[in-house]
Amino acid sequence: MAVYKQTYRGYEGPTTPEWSRALILYRYALRAVFRSKLLLGFYLICFVFPLVDLIAIYVANHASFLAGLGIRNFFAINRSFFYSFVHYQCVFAFLYTAFAAPGLVAPDLAHGGLALYLARPLRRFEYLLGKILVLVALLSGLTRVPGLFLFAVQCVMGGAAWRSANAWLGWSIFAASWIWIIGLSLLALAVSAWIKWRVVAGAALLGIYFFGAGLGGAMDLVLNTQNGGLLDFMQLHLLVWSDLFRLAPPPLALEREAWAVLIVLALGSLALVLRRVRPLEVVR
Amino acid sequence: MTPGARQWLAVFRREVRKAFLARRGWWIYLLALAPFLLFFAYSVQTHIEAGQRQAWAAEQSKHLAPSDFDGIHRGTSAAELEAALGQPARKERFVRRRRGSHDEIVFNDVYWYRYSDGSTLYDISVVNGAVTRIQRRPGPSLGDVGVLFANVFEFFYLRLAVFFGCLGIFMNLFRGELLNKSLHFYFLAPVPRARVLSAKFAAGLAAAVVVFGGSAWLQMFLLGRVVGAGGLEHTAAYLGVTALACVGYGAVFLAAGLLFRNPIVPAVALLLWESAVPFLPALLKKISVIYYLMQLCPVNLAAAPGTPALYALLVSAPDAIRPVTAIAGLLVLAALVLWISTRLVRRMEIDYTAE
Amino acid sequence: MTAAGETGIVFRNVSKFYGEVLGVNRVNLTIPPGITSLVGPNGSGKTTLMNLLAGLVRPSRGEVTVLGIPPEEPERLFQVVGYCTQFDSYPPGASGREFLLATLALHGCEPAAAARKAQAALERVKLAEAGDRKIAAYSKGMRQRIRLAQALCHDPQVMILDEPLNGLDPLARAETVALFKQLGSAGAYLVISSHVLHEVDAISDQVIMLSNGYVVAEGQIHGVRAEMREHPLQVRVRCSHPHALAAAVIGHPQMLDARVLEPDAWGSPGLQVTTRDADALYAEINRLMAANRVPGLDIVSIAPADDDAGSVYQYLVGEAGGGA
Numbered sequence: 001m002a003v004y005k006q007t008y009r010g011y012e013g014p015t016t017p018e019w020s021r022a023l024i025l026y027r028y029a030l031r032a033v034f035r036s037k038l039l040l041g042f043y044l045i046c047f048v049f050p051l052v053d054l055i056a057i058y059v060a061n062h063a064s065f066l067a068g069l070g071i072r073n074f075f076a077i078n079r080s081f082f083y084s085f086v087h088y089q090c091v092f093a094f095l096y097t098a099f100a101a102p103g104l105v106a107p108d109l110a111h112g113g114l115a116l117y118l119a120r121p122l123r124r125f126e127y128l129l130g131k132i133l134v135l136v137a138l139l140s141g142l143t144r145v146p147g148l149f150l151f152a153v154q155c156v157m158g159g160a161a162w163r164s165a166n167a168w169l170g171w172s173i174f175a176a177s178w179i180w181i182i183g184l185s186l187l188a189l190a191v192s193a194w195i196k197w198r199v200v201a202g203a204a205l206l207g208i209y210f211f212g213a214g215l216g217g218a219m220d221l222v223l224n225t226q227n228g229g230l231l232d233f234m235q236l237h238l239l240v241w242s243d244l245f246r247l248a249p250p251p252l253a254l255e256r257e258a259w260a261v262l263i264v265l266a267l268g269s270l271a272l273v274l275r276r277v278r279p280l281e282v283v284r
Numbered sequence: 285m286t287p288g289a290r291q292w293l294a295v296f297r298r299e300v301r302k303a304f305l306a307r308r309g310w311w312i313y314l315l316a317l318a319p320f321l322l323f324f325a326y327s328v329q330t331h332i333e334a335g336q337r338q339a340w341a342a343e344q345s346k347h348l349a350p351s352d353f354d355g356i357h358r359g360t361s362a363a364e365l366e367a368a369l370g371q372p373a374r375k376e377r378f379v380r381r382r383r384g385s386h387d388e389i390v391f392n393d394v395y396w397y398r399y400s401d402g403s404t405l406y407d408i409s410v411v412n413g414a415v416t417r418i419q420r421r422p423g424p425s426l427g428d429v430g431v432l433f434a435n436v437f438e439f440f441y442l443r444l445a446v447f448f449g450c451l452g453i454f455m456n457l458f459r460g461e462l463l464n465k466s467l468h469f470y471f472l473a474p475v476p477r478a479r480v481l482s483a484k485f486a487a488g489l490a491a492a493v494v495v496f497g498g499s500a501w502l503q504m505f506l507l508g509r510v511v512g513a514g515g516l517e518h519t520a521a522y523l524g525v526t527a528l529a530c531v532g533y534g535a536v537f538l539a540a541g542l543l544f545r546n547p548i549v550p551a552v553a554l555l556l557w558e559s560a561v562p563f564l565p566a567l568l569k570k571i572s573v574i575y576y577l578m579q580l581c582p583v584n585l586a587a588a589p590g591t592p593a594l595y596a597l598l599v600s601a602p603d604a605i606r607p608v609t610a611i612a613g614l615l616v617l618a619a620l621v622l623w624i625s626t627r628l629v630r631r632m633e634i635d636y637t638a639e
Numbered sequence: 640m641t642a643a644g645e646t647g648i649v650f651r652n653v654s655k656f657y658g659e660v661l662g663v664n665r666v667n668l669t670i671p672p673g674i675t676s677l678v679g680p681n682g683s684g685k686t687t688l689m690n691l692l693a694g695l696v697r698p699s700r701g702e703v704t705v706l707g708i709p710p711e712e713p714e715r716l717f718q719v720v721g722y723c724t725q726f727d728s729y730p731p732g733a734s735g736r737e738f739l740l741a742t743l744a745l746h747g748c749e750p751a752a753a754a755r756k757a758q759a760a761l762e763r764v765k766l767a768e769a770g771d772r773k774i775a776a777y778s779k780g781m782r783q784r785i786r787l788a789q790a791l792c793h794d795p796q797v798m799i800l801d802e803p804l805n806g807l808d809p810l811a812r813a814e815t816v817a818l819f820k821q822l823g824s825a826g827a828y829l830v831i832s833s834h835v836l837h838e839v840d841a842i843s844d845q846v847i848m849l850s851n852g853y854v855v856a857e858g859q860i861h862g863v864r865a866e867m868r869e870h871p872l873q874v875r876v877r878c879s880h881p882h883a884l885a886a887a888v889i890g891h892p893q894m895l896d897a898r899v900l901e902p903d904a905w906g907s908p909g910l911q912v913t914t915r916d917a918d919a920l921y922a923e924i925n926r927l928m929a930a931n932r933v934p935g936l937d938i939v940s941i942a943p944a945d946d947d948a949g950s951v952y953q954y955l956v957g958e959a960g961g962g963a
Binding site for chain 2: 657690693694695696697711713714715716717718722724726728729730741742744745746747748749
């Protein structure tokens with residue numbers, strides 16, 4: 001039979017806006033993360049510490065109740081309190097990321113899914129944006145959102161005097177959280193992109209955390225310096241945060257160096273991700 | 285050569301090649317080399333300081349002896365300092381940024397006065413006209429570098445570098461093959477699975493011992509050269525401890541690779557368990573690799589003056605037992621774990637879809 | 640059940656469950672020498688059966704033996720068994736020849752013997768010229784052939800081949816099928832899984848049909864079809880006077896239905912008769928011809944229309960709902 005009718009036509013109806021394509025990946029990836037009961041449970045456990053801090057804020061602002069119990073000089077809700085909150089909550093966020101992040105890019109690379117994505121009208125930038133938005137959303141939920149919520153609660157309970165003296169803390173919490181979110185998200189994506197095996201990528205993230213801290217300590221010991229903290233991912237952030245929260249810095253102030261290392265780390269992670277996320281792979 | 289030996293060698297050769305040359309394994313070399321690079325930087329630093337000791341002694345205005353520094357302490361004024369010690373070889377100014385009591389940014393000038401008595405360098409910091417800190421940098425002795433190496437070896441190299449290196453090498457032996465969907469090549473060959481396991485373990489051990497033992501030897505050689513010796517004391521002991529660490533951690537992570545899909549779980553669990561060894565009951569202590577390794581480390585760091593309590597607890601030998609007992613204990617533990625692994629491998633089923 | 644005895648491949652009441660998911664259930668089989676095809680939809684248990692044979696999975700119940708050897712003894716089993724799996728993975732950086740040499744080294748072959756066998760295996764699968772190229776650079780068909788070579792290189796008596804013709808071009812398929820026939824006729828056991836039913840018809844000595852983890856039929860296709868009494872046979876008769884022939888045969892008690900067909904590609908009209916007894920139909924047609932009961936009747940061909948693997952598959956597996 002001769003093929004002459006040519007009645008087939010492709011889809012010609014309306015399409016979704018181009019800018020929303022990244023959100024499709026974001027939606028599906030987020031759904032995939034929460035499909036795991038283990039990850040869901042872990043995520044919920046990470047809210048225990050903010051809950052404890054919420055109770056502490058309430059208790060600290062009702063000192064008369066404590067005085068009635070004979071407790072005086074309860075801790076103050078101040079910059080150190082919020083600095084500690086950000087510190088510990090970011091540790092939980094890191095542990096969560098070690099489990100959740102590797103599943104974002106590694107499986108697409110390992111099973112050839114990336115070529116399928118990029119064979120659609122989806123650019124590399126949109127693919128990466130969709131994936132990184134998942135981490136931003138998850139980590140925001142663990143750090144920025146509860147931190148600002150606690151700050152808002154304290155602003156209400158602490159009164160006008162506290163508010164006017166500490167309004168800048170809101171910005172500190174916001175900025176500190178974002179620095180952590182961006183740095184950790186890029187690092188996690190880079191590890192996930194370069195280590196195709198999801199479980200090994202998670203172990204590598206943890207290894208970077210522990211090994212970096214150990215190496216920094218060893219460097220301080222051997223070379224008799226105090227710069228070892230620049231190799232410690234957590235310590236880098238603590239140095240930067242101590243500046244944001246206007247706390248006394250360590251004896252050898254390294255905030256500027258810490259900023260520089262964080263920026264280099266973020267850019268390096270981004271470069272690694274871009275190198276790996278490509279639509280084709282040449283086998284030699 | 286018997287067919288069985290040929291088979292064992294075939295598996296061993298293939299695994300050794302993978303362990304040494306796998307592109308994914310470059311980070312293990314980085315782990316092993318990291319302390320070597322640190323010590324290399326230390327050797328360069330020491331070499332520079334050695335030159336500075338003589339150069340500064342010549343450049344400062346007075347010839348100084350160690351007793352001249354006894355009168356300098358925190359709070360001594362800059363004028364008193366210069367009166368006592370004369371003009372320094374170097375006087376460096378740094379601007380330090382600090383927070384004031386009202387959150388304002390405060391800039392402090394910090395002056396570093398650099399002196400030498402010919403054998404020790406002195407760095408004295410002066411802030412707002414008063415001495416805040418005195419740092420002494422004597423030339424290293426064989427004992428000093430020995431303690432330095434022991435600290436790095438016991439706290440960092442064994443617990444982190446060898447630990448994570450063995451995690452990478454040994455978990456890859458079976459778990460990596462499952463992820464690569466290549467384990468069936470061995471299971472579809474007329475090789476008893478126990479033989480496959482023993483050859484894989486031997487290959488992983490060879491790679492780990494060469495990489496980490498070699499790095500340890502290089503570190504000790506380098507530090508020995510720093511003080512003009514051929515190497516450090518107790519070289520054989522440290523190499524033996526490194527090899528035994530590879531045996532112990534290797535056996536544990538090989539078994540973990542058979543039991544767990546996710547290496548984070550056994551890695552974190554073992555890391556926490558081994559950190560808790562000083563606090564565990566006697567029987568539970570024996571179910572850890574670090575317990576035996578600490579007994580065999582030749583330098584007792586906990587006894588050093590000024591050692592922080594928690595650090596001392598981590599680096600001290602949990603119980604005083606004889607080296608032979610410690611070696612036997614570790615080998616028995618490793619053998620038991622390997623026997624369990626053999627049983628696991630015999631019953632292992634291959635289901636790549638679950639990975 | 641065929642009567643190949645204990646020296647064959649034997650499944651005795653074998654079941655395999657993956658948690659709550661059924662792999663295969665209550666399989667009792669004895670596979671004789673020759674080419675045995677495993678046929679069934681996806682998820683019917685073909686690969687599970689093969690993996691049970693090879694010891695890659697263990698049965699939840701029952702036992703498996705291959706030439707009297709249980710799969711728990713790989714050192715004896717894989718001297719006589721070669722398995723061409725469906726897994727498309729290879730040692731990184733290896734060439735085809737290196738892959739085969741590594742396999743033969745695992746069999747304990749000496750280097751010189753291994754080199755000879757590797758070369759022979761490469762020639763058998765027509766990869767001798769590409770043997771020194773890296774497998775990663777092979778086409779899909781070449782990768783399939785090197786897997787086949789790996790299963791054959793040690794001259795096993797039993798070959799388990801999971802979809803061995805996948806990815807092969809028509810010429811390579813024909814050559815591979817010829818190789819299988821040669822091996823089968825020499826007394827080797829070939830257990831092949833396939834979806835291509837006309838090839839199953841062409842090469843198999845016996846067929847095992849699986850559906851949802853159960854064996855629904857086993858044996859030679861014609862024998863299986865003959866036992867399926869709930870499905871009367873369809874016989875296609877190409878002849879010059881189909882209407883007259885239909886009128887003549889329809890009265891026979893074993894004939895259930897007669898349907899006149901459209902002319903075929905050569906313009907021959909035809910008749911499709913549904914009958915409970917094909918031999919009775921053939922005898923009746925002979926009688927009609929001998930007695931000239933249908934004047935001018937010219938028979939072009941008589942053949943069963945549903946006596947092949949595809950039809951049997953459709954009846955047994957299609958009705959059972961197929962697999963996943």
